[in-house]
Amino acid sequence: MKEVPPVIRQIPSAVESEVTFKEDEDSKIAASPLRGTPCLCIELENDDPHCTRKMKISGWKVNYKIFKAVLKMLPAMTTLQCLHFWQAALSDPMVISLANTSLGSNLRAVTLEGNPLLQHSFHVLLSEDSNISHLSLRNNRIGEEGARLIGLALSTSKSANKNLLSLNLAFNNIGDAGAMHIAKGLRLNNTLVILSLANNNIGDTGAAHLAMTLGELTLQHEEIVERRRMMLHKIQGGSGANIWQPSFCHTQRFKQRGDQELKQKKGLDGKRPQSRNVKSGGKEKMSSPLEDKSSCALIEGEALDTGNPLLVQSVHRRDGVLYMPGNTTLTSLNLAGNKITEKSLPLFLASLERQEDMGGNLQRLVLQRNLFPADAECYIKIKEMKALADPLVEQNSGPTEEEPKE
Numbered sequence: 001m002k003e004v005p006p007v008i009r010q011i012p013s014a015v016e017s018e019v020t021f022k023e024d025e026d027s028k029i030a031a032s033p034l035r036g037t038p039c040l041c042i043e044l045e046n047d048d049p050h051c052t053r054k055m056k057i058s059g060w061k062v063n064y065k066i067f068k069a070v071l072k073m074l075p076a077m078t079t080l081q082c083l084h085f086w087q088a089a090l091s092d093p094m095v096i097s098l099a100n101t102s103l104g105s106n107l108r109a110v111t112l113e114g115n116p117l118l119q120h121s122f123h124v125l126l127s128e129d130s131n132i133s134h135l136s137l138r139n140n141r142i143g144e145e146g147a148r149l150i151g152l153a154l155s156t157s158k159s160a161n162k163n164l165l166s167l168n169l170a171f172n173n174i175g176d177a178g179a180m181h182i183a184k185g186l187r188l189n190n191t192l193v194i195l196s197l198a199n200n201n202i203g204d205t206g207a208a209h210l211a212m213t214l215g216e217l218t219l220q221h222e223e224i225v226e227r228r229r230m231m232l233h234k235i236q237g238g239s240g241a242n243i244w245q246p247s248f249c250h251t252q253r254f255k256q257r258g259d260q261e262l263k264q265k266k267g268l269d270g271k272r273p274q275s276r277n278v279k280s281g282g283k284e285k286m287s288s289p290l291e292d293k294s295s296c297a298l299i300e301g302e303a304l305d306t307g308n309p310l311l312v313q314s315v316h317r318r319d320g321v322l323y324m325p326g327n328t329t330l331t332s333l334n335l336a337g338n339k340i341t342e343k344s345l346p347l348f349l350a351s352l353e354r355q356e357d358m359g360g361n362l363q364r365l366v367l368q369r370n371l372f373p374a375d376a377e378c379y380i381k382i383k384e385m386k387a388l389a390d391p392l393v394e395q396n397s398g399p400t401e402e403e404p405k406e
């Protein structure tokens with residue numbers, strides 16, 4: 001019979017917050033006398049044996065049968081807030097089962113660290129309907145492919161995660177290619193506020209994409225098509241039966257017609273053009289006021305208040321290109337311990353200045369332990385900007401970054 005690890009019961013202090021955002025929180029674990037020993041740690045709420053606040057399986061190589069038993073308990077554990085698996089030899093089917101399980105009503109923080117997966121299935125925990133708010137995936141050898149899947153889960157032109165607030169991907173060797181995938185996922189994600197990509201072998205190429213995501217972005221083709229579709233949907237009343245999902249040819253023809261109408265308006269010195277009278281039996285149907293309104297909205301860039309980044313008022317056209325603000329939701333980005341050189345610092349500085357102009361929320365940008373001198377001019381300016389944005393940054397500028405687990 002497989003040896004069952006010891007069970008440890010703990011009672012949290014009354015002043016401890018529900019979720020710890022500090023990235024060096026594992027210092028508490030390092031001080032534990034059972035560090036490195038397989039154990040099941042149960043943290044109780046107010047010394048009530050029926051109210052479990054946190055459950056951690058540490059160093060215990062669980063099999064699928066044991067994992068399924070744990071999953072069956074979760075819906076009934078209504079007070080459980082944090083679930084932690086550290087070096088538990090989890091597999092792809094286990095993580096997929098966790099994502100498909102109805103979690104407790106209060107469970108919002110999940111930590112899966114030191115559990116490499118062959119098929120990189122961690123992205124299933126970031127699905128559009130996931131209720132997880134805080135996810136830590138350190139030391140999982142996620143690599144480029146895993147980062148690609150996580151980036152797609154964060155956002156695409158058609159979907160986005162709506163509940164995840166913090167994501168820790170430190171020590172996963174995602175490299176430049178993985179950083180580019182994460183940067184793409186941040187384009188249309190307006191929920192994530194804390195992101196750690198520390199110690200991931202990210203160089204200047206990946207850093208450049210992350211910096212650009214914080215500044216002004218050029219709309220890509222699929223984003224333009226989706227933006228037009230959503231605007232038509234909203235203008236037409238949002239009825240599912242009347243949604244027109246235009247193909248590329250439809251949208252191109254619609255844009256050409258709008259451009260022609262704009263030229264007619266300019267030629268008439270501001271006078272409204274008369275509507276065209278086309279017989280109902282012809283190949284083209286007569287333009288309705290609804291179509292004229294949607295045409296102007298699509299071409300002129302008038303936005304609708306929906307909360308979607310593609311439809312915000314600040315999307316605008318300049319020199320024939322549509323631009324939108326970059327990610328303004330992130331408040332903390334950790335890039336410590338990578339391979340970023342002084343070449344990338346002007347890009348971050350320009351993006352931060354742009355964030356100030358467009359009301360961005362980034363208050364903490366961690367760049368320590370990279371490949372540039374600490375007295376680099378742009379780096380000093382970045383630290384000064386962040387110290388002004390958040391006085392706590394200067395106080396916490398010491399060595400607070402994550403360290404790899406043994």
